[in-house]
Amino acid sequence: KKVKERISRLSSYQYQFKSAHQIDEAERIPAYMRQGLDVGMDHKSDEQPSNIGVDAEGNLRTNNSFLHDNVD
Numbered sequence: 001k002k003v004k005e006r007i008s009r010l011s012s013y014q015y016q017f018k019s020a021h022q023i024d025e026a027e028r029i030p031a032y033m034r035q036g037l038d039v040g041m042d043h044k045s046d047e048q049p050s051n052i053g054v055d056a057e058g059n060l061r062t063n064n065s066f067l068h069d070n071v072d
Contacts, residue, residue: 032039055061 026034053061
C-alpha cells in the first residue's frame with residue numbers, strides 16, 4: 001500500500017510531453033508560471049536604506065564619517 005502511494009505521489013511530479021506542440025509551449029512559458037507559482041516582485045522603495053556604502057575605490061564604508069577605528 002505504501003509503495004503504491006509513493007509511486008502515485010512521485011508520478012504526479014513528472015511532467016509528460018505527448019506532442020511537439022506541448023514541448024514548444026513548455027519552452028516558451030517559464031517553469032514557475034507553468035506550476036502556478038506567484039513570484040512576488042518587491043519594489044526597491046519598500047526596503048529600508050542601508051548604513052553601508054561603497055566609496056570610489058570599491059571599499060565598504062559606513063555612511064557616518066564620524067565613526068572610525070582610530071581611537072584618540
